[in-house]
Amino acid sequence: DAGVIQSPRHEVTEMGQEVTLRCKPISGHDYLFWYRQTMMRGLELLIYFNNNVPIDDSGMPEDRFSAKMPNASFSTLKIQPSEPRDSAVYFCASSLTGSIQYFGAGTRLSVL
């Protein structure tokens, strides 16, 4: 299995631009999680899905952030408009039962 696949690995954009991060979970996994990692706040859960349905989005920092899961094999995290404070590494993880999570390699986002 290829594991959780995230794209792009690196994204550099200018403040105000729209950013879309992509994630392909492990085939057959019913749960998908989006995390953000920063030096100041560590690893934070942003949102997670079960069977493509958002279950808990209480970690989404503000309305500029949105996440979708149109099917079992694809999810996006969108930031519009982006701000410099959004610079971070964003991880996607998937899980079969919701207990053990397998992480992707992450997307390093830099907003200038």
Place this chain on the structure above:
Amino acid sequence: AQSVTQPDIHITVSEGASLELRCNYSYGATPYLFWYVQSPGQGLQLLLKYFSGDTLVQGIKGFEAEFKRSQSSFNLRKPSVHWSDAAEYFCAVGAPQAGGGNKLTFGTGTQLKVEL
């Protein structure tokens, strides 16, 4: 709400020496506990987990961890460290959610440096 404390931000050990990374958690019920490792530029890899049963759990790469309920601890150990173990280690506690799944709360991580 659950929380995790990793009191050591940085630890340096010599190759071949033993290692113990500390983790304390706060959670109202029996926790699900995890240790993950992150190498530079990489995602998190699961080392081991504790859900129930034997309080000493074995993981990959020769790591083990012991759950001590009385101390609210889940310390990670390895008898002999290899240079390739240099990485950042995260302890996490999982809380089951009504909508299914577990919400993981991570500690701030311990950066391990291995001296040759």
